[in-house]
Amino acid sequence: AQSVAQPEDQVNVAEGNPLTVKCTYSVSGNPYLFWYVQYPNRGLQFLLKYITGDNLVKGSYGFEAEFNKSQTSFHLKKPSALVSDSALYFCAVLPPRTGGYNKLIFGAGTRLAVHP
Amino acid sequence: SAVISQKPSRDICQRGTSLTIQCQVDSQVTMMFWYRQQPGQSLTLIATANQGSEATYESGFVIDKFPISRPNLTFSTLTVSNMSPEDSSIYLCSVYNANGYTFGSGTRLTVV
Numbered sequence: 001a002q003s004v005a006q007p008e009d010q011v012n013v014a015e016g017n018p019l020t021v022k023c024t025y026s027v028s029g030n031p032y033l034f035w036y037v038q039y040p041n042r043g044l045q046f047l048l049k050y051i052t053g054d055n056l057v058k059g060s061y062g063f064e065a066e067f068n069k070s071q072t073s074f075h076l077k078k079p080s081a082l083v084s085d086s087a088l089y090f091c092a093v094l095p096p097r098t099g100g101y102n103k104l105i106f107g108a109g110t111r112l113a114v115h116p
Numbered sequence: 117s118a119v120i121s122q123k124p125s126r127d128i129c130q131r132g133t134s135l136t137i138q139c140q141v142d143s144q145v146t147m148m149f150w151y152r153q154q155p156g157q158s159l160t161l162i163a164t165a166n167q168g169s170e171a172t173y174e175s176g177f178v179i180d181k182f183p184i185s186r187p188n189l190t191f192s193t194l195t196v197s198n199m200s201p202e203d204s205s206i207y208l209c210s211v212y213n214a215n216g217y218t219f220g221s222g223t224r225l226t227v228v
Contacts, residue, residue, distance in 0.1 A: 034216050043208055043221040044159075046117070090158065094216070103174075104149075104210075104217055106158045 002027045004093050006107035013081045014115050021076040021110045023091030032094040033074040034104075035065055039087045047089075050074060061085070081114045088112075118143050118213045122220030129199055129227050136195045137223045139209035144189035149217070150182070153206040162207075165192045199227045 004025045013019045025031065032051050036044040048059025055067045065076045076089060091107040119142040129135050139148065150162040162182055163171040171184040185193045196203050204227045209220045 032216065036219070041224065043122070044219040046216060046218065049216045092217075103161055108158045 002093070002095055002105055004091055004105050004107040006089075006091055006110045008110050009108075010111045010113060012113045012115065015083050016080050019078050019081045019085070019112065019114070021089050021091075021112060022073070023075060023107055024071070024073045025091075025093045025105075026072065027093050027095045027105070029096035031096060033065075033067060034092040034094070035059065035063070035074075035076050036090045036092060037061075037087050038090065038109075044090065047076070081112075083114045083116055086112055086114045118145065118211050118218045120209060120211065120218055120220040122209055122223060124223055125221060126224040127226070129225065131200050131227055133199055134195055134197045135199065135225060136193050137207055137209070138193050139191070139220050141190045141211055143213075145211040145213070146189070147212060148186065148192045149210040149212075150184065150192075150194045151208045151210060151219075153208065153222070155205070159208065162194070196225065199225075201227045203227050 006023055034049045035047040037047050038044050047063050048057050048065055050057045050067045058064045063078050065074055067074050088109050088111050090109050093105045121140045123138050148165045151159040152162050153159050161174050162177045163173040165171045165184045165186040167186045167189050181197055183195045206222045206224050208222045210217050
């Protein structure tokens with residue numbers, strides 16, 4: 001079965017330190033990969049996506065993600081965390097289209113807490 | 117990317133009643149998606165709504181409980197029918213565009 005794993009329920013990091021939010025996936029073929037952020041009482045906001053090309057993808061708010069095909073991972077990173085980055089982060093995968101359409105598969109989410 | 121206006125943003129409803137959630141998109145889209153996010157959980161796809169045809173429901177979701185309308189290429193509604201406290205969730209609509217999937221701001225529903 002196709003799945004997305006975010007192994008950490010919560011990540012704690014001090015402001016100014018680098019952060020990593022992990023995501024691995026189990027999907028056949030070459031999927032599209034996404035990161036979304038959800039602030040309290042808000043919908044999901046698009047951060048970045050990987051479709052093809054350079055393995056390092058840059059997105060909104062200084063975030064970037066590194067695609068690793070051999071490890072089927074797509075970890076979210078930021079060189080210097082801000083308190084305002086504290087939110088819920090979702091990794092999502094869109095499997096290759098094999099007919100009709102394919103559903104976006106979400107990870108369980110990782111809560112990022114950045115401490116002053 | 118598309119901009120989605122979703123309303124209401126939140127509501128508190130009595131059990132046994134129904135609530136209709138609306139999503140308006142600023143451009144024409146073929147498919148619109150409806151998700152449920154239960155407290156502390158990830159997003160679960162309820163159904164996919166194509167204009168001019170019946171919605172396609174995911175396993176565990178039925179049309180009688182979650183009727184969907186899609187009258188044109190920019191608008192859709194999701195109704196949560198005969199609500200119970202277990203329906204308390206955030207409901208989000210979504211469309212696919214050049215940036216991937218864009219989501220509405222969500223409707224936080226509390227059933228009392």
